[in-house]
Every structure is written in structure tokens, then in C-alpha cells.
Amino acid sequence: xxxxxxxxxxxxxxxxxxxxxxxxxxxxWLFGASVVVVVILAxxxxxxxxxxxxxxxxxxxxxxxxxxxxxxxxxxxxxPVIVVYLFANLLVTNYIDxxxxxxxxxxxxxxxxxxxxxxxxxTRTHLNxxxxxxxxxxxxxxxxxxxxxxxxxxxxxxxxxSIFSSDGRLISNSHIxxxxxxxxxxxxxxxxxxxxxxxxxxxxxxGDDKLQIRIVVPITSTSAISIGQNRILQALxxxxxxxxxxxxxxxxQYHLYNKQTFQRQQLKKTFIIILTVVLLISVLxxxxxxxxxxxxxxxxxxxxxxxxxxxxxxxxxxxxxxxSSDELGLLVESFNSMSSQIATSSALAHRAQSEAENQRxxxxxxMSHLSSGVISIDQDHLIRLSNEATNKILHLDKRSIINQNIxxxxxxxxxxxPLIELIKQKMNDHTSNWQQEVxxxxxxxxxxxxxxxxxxxxxxxxxxxxxxxxxxQTIINQAQRDAxxxxxxxxxxxxxxxxxxxxxxxxxxxxxxxxxKLNKEExxxxxxxxxTIISQVENLKKLVNAFSDYAxxxxxxxxxxxxxxxxxEVVDLYSISHPSSQFTLNLQTPEPQLxxxxxxxxxxxxxxxxxxxxxxxxxxxxxxxxxxTVEDSLVLTISDNGHGFSDAIISQVFEPYETTxxxxxxxxxxxxxxxxxxxxxxxxxxxxxxGAIVSIKLPIG
Amino acid sequence: MMKITVxxxxxxxxxxxxASEVNIYKIxxxxxDQGLTVSPQFRVSADKPIEEAxxxxxxxxxxxxxxxxxxxxxxxxxxxxxxxxxxxxxxxSLSGQYQLKNLDSNSQNSFVTLNELWRHLSQKSQxxxxxxGDSIDYFAARFMLDTGALPSTMQLPVLFxxxxxxxxxxxxxxxxxENTVTKTSVDTKQ
Numbered sequence: 001x002x003x004x005x006x007x008x009x010x011x012x013x014x015x016x017x018x019x020x021x022x023x024x025x026x027x028x029w030l031f032g033a034s035v036v037v038v039v040i041l042a043x044x045x046x047x048x049x050x051x052x053x054x055x056x057x058x059x060x061x062x063x064x065x066x067x068x069x070x071x072x073x074x075x076x077x078x079x080p081v082i083v084v085y086l087f088a089n090l091l092v093t094n095y096i097d098x099x100x101x102x103x104x105x106x107x108x109x110x111x112x113x114x115x116x117x118x119x120x121x122x123t124r125t126h127l128n129x130x131x132x133x134x135x136x137x138x139x140x141x142x143x144x145x146x147x148x149x150x151x152x153x154x155x156x157x158x159x160x161x162s163i164f165s166s167d168g169r170l171i172s173n174s175h176i177x178x179x180x181x182x183x184x185x186x187x188x189x190x191x192x193x194x195x196x197x198x199x200x201x202x203x204x205x206x207g208d209d210k211l212q213i214r215i216v217v218p219i220t221s222t223s224a225i226s227i228g229q230n231r232i233l234q235a236l237x238x239x240x241x242x243x244x245x246x247x248x249x250x251x252x253q254y255h256l257y258n259k260q261t262f263q264r265q266q267l268k269k270t271f272i273i274i275l276t277v278v279l280l281i282s283v284l285x286x287x288x289x290x291x292x293x294x295x296x297x298x299x300x301x302x303x304x305x306x307x308x309x310x311x312x313x314x315x316x317x318x319x320x321x322x323x324s325s326d327e328l329g330l331l332v333e334s335f336n337s338m339s340s341q342i343a344t345s346s347a348l349a350h351r352a353q354s355e356a357e358n359q360r361x362x363x364x365x366x367m368s369h370l371s372s373g374v375i376s377i378d379q380d381h382l383i384r385l386s387n388e389a390t391n392k393i394l395h396l397d398k399r400s401i402i403n404q405n406i407x408x409x410x411x412x413x414x415x416x417x418p419l420i421e422l423i424k425q426k427m428n429d430h431t432s433n434w435q436q437e438v439x440x441x442x443x444x445x446x447x448x449x450x451x452x453x454x455x456x457x458x459x460x461x462x463x464x465x466x467x468x469x470x471x472x473q474t475i476i477n478q479a480q481r482d483a484x485x486x487x488x489x490x491x492x493x494x495x496x497x498x499x500x501x502x503x504x505x506x507x508x509x510x511x512x513x514x515x516x517k518l519n520k521e522e523x524x525x526x527x528x529x530x531x532t533i534i535s536q537v538e539n540l541k542k543l544v545n546a547f548s549d550y551a552x553x554x555x556x557x558x559x560x561x562x563x564x565x566x567x568x569e570v571v572d573l574y575s576i577s578h579p580s581s582q583f584t585l586n587l588q589t590p591e592p593q594l595x596x597x598x599x600x601x602x603x604x605x606x607x608x609x610x611x612x613x614x615x616x617x618x619x620x621x622x623x624x625x626x627x628x629t630v631e632d633s634l635v636l637t638i639s640d641n642g643h644g645f646s647d648a649i650i651s652q653v654f655e656p657y658e659t660t661x662x663x664x665x666x667x668x669x670x671x672x673x674x675x676x677x678x679x680x681x682x683x684x685x686x687x688x689x690x691g692a693i694v695s696i697k698l699p700i701g
Numbered sequence: 702m703m704k705i706t707v708x709x710x711x712x713x714x715x716x717x718x719x720a721s722e723v724n725i726y727k728i729x730x731x732x733x734d735q736g737l738t739v740s741p742q743f744r745v746s747a748d749k750p751i752e753e754a755x756x757x758x759x760x761x762x763x764x765x766x767x768x769x770x771x772x773x774x775x776x777x778x779x780x781x782x783x784x785x786x787x788x789x790x791x792x793x794s795l796s797g798q799y800q801l802k803n804l805d806s807n808s809q810n811s812f813v814t815l816n817e818l819w820r821h822l823s824q825k826s827q828x829x830x831x832x833x834g835d836s837i838d839y840f841a842a843r844f845m846l847d848t849g850a851l852p853s854t855m856q857l858p859v860l861f862x863x864x865x866x867x868x869x870x871x872x873x874x875x876x877x878x879e880n881t882v883t884k885t886s887v888d889t890k891q
Contacts, residue, residue, distance in 0.1 A: 024849070024850070024852070024853050025849040025850070027849075027853035027856050027857075028848070028849065028856050028857065028860075031856075031857060112794050112795065115795050116794075116795055116797075119795055119796070185810070187810070187811070187812070188817070188821075189812075189813060189817065202796065202798065202811075202813070203795060203796035203797075203798070204796055204798055204811045205793040205796055205798065205800050205809075205811060206809070207809070211795065211796065247795055248795075250795070251793060251794055251795045254758075254794055255758035255794065256758065258757040258758040258794075259757060259758040259759060259852065261757065262753070262754060262757035262758065262759065263759075263852055263854045263855060266854040266855055266858060267854045269854075269858075270853070270854045270857070273857075
């Protein structure tokens with residue numbers, strides 16, 4: 001609307017310059033309006049430029065492209081406009097200059113001079129006529145002068161004849177038009193000259209295109225009445241019509257030409273100003289259009305940029321409105337379609353991930369509840385999967401072993417080397433399914449792991465791998481062995497015990513029957529043989545009883561009680577029976593209460609102290625007994641200064657009939673272990689510098 | 702800064718040397734048969750550029766405005782009646798005379814010199830008010846150049862040229878009933 005008003009104003013402005021009266025009055029307003037519009041445009045442009053500058057500082061998306069487009073559009077529009085402006089200026093200036101040349105000037109001047117000469121001639125002629133009339137009036141009485149005016153007017157062919165007094169008062173008048181009401185006037189100058197006895201003769205314009213000749217001559221009167229009162233005759237003559245027309249034409253054109261000449265520089269300046277305003281308007285409009293076009297073009301790109309950022313941030317619901325059907329509109333549509341697909345895929349992926357996560361969590365939960373240890377290893381021997389049971393079974397700390405090399409297990413627990421070697425070997429052999437027992441020796445503890453492996457082909461998992469499942473069979477094996485030993489012991493006890501008594505009785509009967517009936521030598525042999533049979537039968541009975549004890553231990557009667565009194569009781573007994581043994585007690589006080597079967601535990605203590613004493617060969621037995629609370633367990637430690645356990649049997653000391661002693665049943669430590677296990681405890685043995693240490697960990701009741 | 706101030710002052714002063722001016726010094730008032738006649742008296746000093754323009758065929762349009770005003774306390778004064786007369790000044794080359802034409806009454810007078818024209822204009826312009834004199838407190842008169850009637854190419858430069866500044870401010874002269882003069886005849890002298 002602004003532009004339309006401006007162009008209209010400029011149009012009227014150009015018409016006004018050409019002299020159209022209708023718009024001449026509006027010229028300043030139109031010019032002012034044009035300037036105001038230019039200023040408004042300039043302000044708008046400045047505001048847009050400032051906006052552009054600020055947005056560039058904020059690094060808003062699309063602003064650099066907008067700037068480039070604005071500059072491009074502006075630079076495209078400027079050269080042609082400037083060229084047109086310069087040429088228009090030149091053209092206008094030269095064109096205006098071409099209107100004025102010396103010859104035209106001279107011709108008009110000459111025409112005016114010619115007109116003036118003619119009119120001067122006419123004036124002189126009429127002046128003479130006027131003088132004649134004045135002379136005629138001189139001879140007429142002043143009171144009668146008015147009567148003769150009409151006649152004189154007709155004769156002289158004047159339009160008007162008037163007689164004035166010397167002070168300018170109209171005395172009488174005769175007009176060619178009898179209906180003319182307006183009285184004639186006499187100019188001051190003419191009056192002054194006439195009063196000074198001088199004649200006044202001049203061409204005068206009447207209206208815009210008419211001329212008349214005014215003759216003012218004094219009337220000298222010799223009459224006594226008019227002495228001291230001069231009268232003045234004024235005669236107005238018209239110019240012949242055809243001459244008048246020509247003269248006024250020449251004068252009009254002369255005036256027009258002079259006007260143009262006078263306004264020449266101003267005209268040029270005005271045209272230049274208008275051209276400059278037009279140039280400014282063109283440039284400003286081009287810039288304005290450049291801004292709006294650039295913004296319109298860049299808007300979808302900006303939206304695309306924002307939408308891309310939103311998608312990067314994870315917001316897939318961002319949609320861009322499609323406002324055009326051109327390539328950009330197509331791009332926006334494609335983008336919307338793409339973001340919808342991404343949103344759908346993302347939702348699906350998210351759902352799948354969530355399901356996979358749920359599956360994995362479920363699998364982890366299941367695996368964490370498995371009592372078997374499960375690890376999976378890839379082709380690079382990296383552990384990809386493991387469960388809690390693995391760490392528990394392999395005696396590793398709670399740190400995750402996932403993504404560690406399998407050798408890491410050996411670093412954390414060197415006793416696992418046999419397992420590691422087995423796994424590596426099976427991987428190298430590409431054995432598909434295998435099962436093997438692995439012995440793990442940790443100090444005095446021997447554990448049996450049943451290891452099962454299953455090869456995963458590279459069709460199932462990229463690169464392939466191995467799944468290893470292992471269980472600690474130690475307890476089961478031990479239980480099986482214990483059960484087997486119990487069965488053996490029971491059968492042995494049952495089968496062997498029965499014939500022992502008849503054998504002993506038979507030997508005793510033989511001794512009774514044949515004692516004193518043989519010769520001395522034979523009697524001696526008989527005595528020795530029967531004694532031997534009887535003592536060995538006694539030994540066998542003891543062994544059988546021991547096995548019977550091992551096979552079928554008595555029912556436990558656990559009661560909450562203290563351990564220290566049991567220890568001191570057993571130590572006291574042994575101190576009396578073996579006064580040479582030295583006992584050192586470091587018993588914790590106050591001590592925690594334990595659920596103990598006092599009888600069985602006394603047997604345990606008796607066995608251990610007996611073993612400690614018997615392990616000391618030559619020196620004085622020094623036995624140290626201590627108790628200490630560790631977390632929620634009580635640790636009982638018995639150390640001696642004996643020969644310790646040999647390496648050959650240390651891992652098997654708790655097996656029945658494993659002994660280095662020449663005498664004894666070989667079930668002592670096996671019974672001790674059984675009693676400890678019955679109380680829910682754990683027993684370990686190891687050697688120290690000068691003997692052996694037996695540690696028993698019992699749960700606090 | 703001092704130098705710039707001096708230069709600007711000199712420029713302004715130089716411009717003022719060639720400035721035209723109009724001074725209204727009195728408003729003559731008398732009662733006549735037609736009513737209350739008012740004639741503002743002023744001195745016109747038109748500078749060379751105006752004379753040059755007239756001599757080159759430019760028609761100058763002048764406006765004289767007179768108003769009769771009643772004073773109102775604590776409010777804007779009330780204009781009882783306002784009259785205006787428009788005159789055209791032009792030069793005729795053939796006759797070598799300057800014409801003063803009253804566009805309202807269509808009367809025209811010719812003068813040999815421009816000064817005679819200015820003199821006539823400054824003393825002979827008359828305004829007749831059809832008012833009773835009791836409510837009039839003062840008359841205000843003003844003289845101005847009608848720049849809108851100038852050729853369009855001159856209208857803008859004239860605004861900034863003091864040589865063309867032949868506009869006066871409102872001149873106020875009180876209504877003096879004691880000095881009213883009754884005149885019955887019309888002056889026949891041009």
C-alpha cells in the first residue's frame with residue numbers, strides 16, 4: 001500500500017513539475033509525502049538490517065543464508081538502477097539545456113523589441129491625439145467640457161475619455177460602453193506628472209491578455225474659474241485586436257521562455273531530486289523485497305534446521321508445515337515423511353530395546369539364581385557373559401569379569417589355572433560338547449568342579465565362542481564319598497564285628513583248653529598266639545567301632561552355649577594326662593554364644609588336641625588354642641609345633657583313612673570335619689613354620 | 702568547534718543581509734457606509750531574487766489576512782470574522798509595467814516600478830467587516846507569500862531561502878472605537 005501511494009505521489013509530482021495547475025499546489029505535499037515514504041522505507045530497511053545483525057550474533061539457523069540472499073538481491077538490483085539513474089540524469093540535464101539556445105533567446109527578444117516598437121509608435125500617435133484633445137478642451141469652458149467628451153471620444157476612437165481634477169477626483173467621464181459602471185482610475189504617477197505639466201503615455205496591461213494605451217495630459221484652461229485648478233485629461237485607447245493578439249502571444253511566449261530560463265537550474269535540480277528519490281525508492285524497495293524473499297525462501301530451511309536439531313535431540317514428533325509446492329515444499333514433505341519413519345523406527349527400536357532389556361534382565365535374574373556358574377567366551381578369549389554363581393564358585397571378588405580375558409581369572413585366583421587351561425584347550429580343539437571334572441586345590445581345600453562346555457558356531461554368533469557351565473561338585477562328591485564311606489563303614493562294622501567275638505572266644509577257649517597240657521615251648525607258643533589273636537581282635541573291634549562311629553554318628557543335641565568352658569575342660573584333662581604338654585590359651589572374652597552339641601564338640605577338641613600332641617615327635621608339645629570373632633562367626637584356631645602336614649596329603653587330610661600315623665583308625669580328622677559340618681562350620685588346615693594350624697569357623701548362634 | 706560556530710554565524714548573517722521582510726506597523730480602522738473598514742499598513746522590503754523572478758515572468762501571489770477577535774478570559778480568543786485578499790504581482794515585458802491584480806475583486810493596477818507597486822499594496826488594501834464594533838477587542842493582520850502558487854520547481858528552494866521570506870507574523874492592533882473615522886467616498890486614485 002505504501003509503495004502504491006508512493007508511486008502515485010511521484011506520478012503527480014512529475015505532472016506538477018510540468019506546470020499542471022491542479023497539482024502545483026500539492027507539489028510540496030507530494031514531495032513531502034515522497035520523502036516521508038522514503039524515510040519510512042529507510043527506517044524499515046535499517047530495522048531489518050539491525051535485526052539481521054542481531055540474528056547473526058545469535059547465530060540463528062538460516063541467518064547466514066538470508067544475509068547472503070539479501071546482499072545478492074541488492075547487488076543485483078543496484079547496478080541497473082544506478083546506470084538508469086546516471087543516464088536519466090544526463091538525459092534530463094541535456095534535454096533541459098537543449099530547450100534553451102541563444103538563437104531562440106535572440107528571436108524572442110527581437111520579437112518583443114518589435115512589439116515594443118509597434119506599441120511605442122501607437123503610444124506616440126495616441127499621445128498626439130490626447131494632446132489634441134487637451135488643446136480642444138482648453139478652449140472649452142470647464143463646465144462644458146463634459147458635454148464634448150462623447151464627441152471627442154468618437155472622433156479620437158478612444159475607449160474612454162475622463163477629466164480629473166488635479167487632486168485626482170473624477171470630474172467627468174465618457175466610455176465607449178455606455179453600460180460600464182466602474183469609474184476609471186488615474187495612476188498616481190500619471191497624476192503627478194500631469195500636475196507637473198508633463199504628459200503621461202504608457203502601454204498598460206488590462207487583464208491577462210489585453211493591452212491599452214493610457215494617455216494623461218494636463219488641460220490648461222485660461223478661464224478665470226479654473227485658475228489655480230488644473231484639470232487633467234485621461235484617454236484610454238485600445239490596441240487593434242489583431243495586433244493585440246499577436247503582441248500578447250509574443251509576450252506570453254516570451255514570459256514562458258523567460259520563466260523556463262529562470263527556472264532552468266531549479267528545474268534540473270528538481271528532476272535530479274525526483275530521480276534520486278525514485279532511485280532511493282527503487283533500491284529500498286529492492287532491499288525490502290530482498291529481505292522478504294530471502295526470509296520466505298530461508299524459512300523452510302530454518303525450520304528444517306530446527307527440526308533436524310530436534311530429531312538429533314530425540315524429539316521425533318517435530319513436523320514442519322508445508323507452505324509451498326515447489327522444490328522446498330517437496331523437501332519439507334520428504335523431511336516430514338522421513339521424521340515420521342524415524343519416529344516409527346525409533347519407537348519400534350525402543351520397544352525392541354525395552355523387550356531386549358526385559359529379556360536380558362530376566363535372563364540375568366534367572367542366571368543370578370542359578371547355582372551353576374555360567375560364562376561365555378568369544379573367539380578372543382574375552383568373557384562376554386557371567387553370572388553371580390561364577391564368582392562364588394571360583395572364589396573371585398564381586399568385581400565384574402565381563403570383557404576381561406579368561407587369563408584374568410588366573411590372575412585373580414591362581415588356583416583356577418587348571419580350569420583355564422582346560423577351557424583354552426577345548427576352544428583350540430573346537431570340541432563341540434564336552435564335560436570334565438577339574439580339581440582346584442586352594443591351600444588345604446580341594447574342590448571338584450564339573451565343567452561342561454558347548455561350542456557356539458560363528459553362524460549363531462559372529463566369531464563364535466564357547467559357553468561353559470560349571471558346578472562345584474565338592475560337597476556332592478564329599479557327601480557321596482561320605483555316604484560311600486558310611487556304607488563301607490557300616491558294612492565293615494556289621495560284617496567284621498560279628499566274627500570278631502567268636503574269634504576272640506575261640507582263642508580264649510583254646511588257651512583255657514590247652515594251657516598246661518603242652519610242653520613248655522608249645523605252651524609258650526600257644527600263649528603268645530592266643531594273646532596276639534585276642535589283642536588284634538581288640539584292635540579290630542576298636543577300628544570297627546571307629547568306623548561305626550563315622551558311619552552313623554549319634555543324633556546332635558545342640559544347645560546355646562559357650563565354647564571356652566569346653567576348651568578349658570579338654571585342656572585340663574590333657575594337661576593332667578600329659579603334663580609335659582604346654583597349652584597356651586587366647587580365648588575371647590566375652591565370648592559369643594554358639595549352638596553346640598557339647599558331647600560331639602568335646603570329641604572334636606579331643607581329636608584335634610590328640611593329633612597336635614602326636615604330631616610333636618621329640619620336643620615338648622606346645623599347643624596354642626585361640627578364639628576370635630570374625631564378622632558373624634567364631635574362629636577357633638589350634639596350632640602346634642609338630643611336623644605339620646605333608647604336601648602329599650594336605651589336600652586330603654579330611655578323607656577317611658588318610659593318615660601318616662602308624663597307629664590309629666585314620667578317621668580322626670574325618671570325624672572332626674563331620675562334626676564341624678554338622679555345626680554348619682568350616683574347617684581348614686595349613687602349615688606354619690613350626691607346625692600345623694587347624695582353623696574352625698563356626699556360626700554364632 | 703569555535704571556528705565552526707563563527708562560520709555558521711557568518712553564513713547566517715550573510716543570508717540575513719539579503720533577506721526580504723514585511724513589517725505591519727498599524728491597522729487603520731474606520732466606519733464607512735459599507736461597514737467597518739480596516740486597512741493594515743505595512744512596509745514591504747522585497748529583495749533582488751523576488752524582483753528578478755518577477756522580471757522573468759514568475760507570478761508572485763500574496764495574501765493579506767485580517768481577523769476581528771474578541772478576547773475571552775481563561776480561554777482561547779474568539780475570532781468574530783476573518784477576511785482574506787489575494788493579490789498577484791506580475792511583469793509585462795511589452796508595456797514594461799508591473800501589474801497588481803486583486804483576485805477577489807478582479808481589480809488591477811499597473812505600475813512602472815516595483816516599489817510603487819509595493820507602496821500601493823502596503824497602504825491601499827482595505828477590508829470591510831460587517832460587524833458591530835462592541836464585541837471586537839482587537840484586529841490581527843498578517844501578510845504572506847503564497848508559495849503554493851509559485852512554479853513547482855521553485856516551491857522547495859523558496860522554503861529555505863530567506864530572500865523569499867516575505868511573510869509577517871500576526872500583527873495585533875486593538876480596536877479603538879474612539880479613533881474610528883467615518884468615510885463615505887471611495888478613493889478614485891490608484
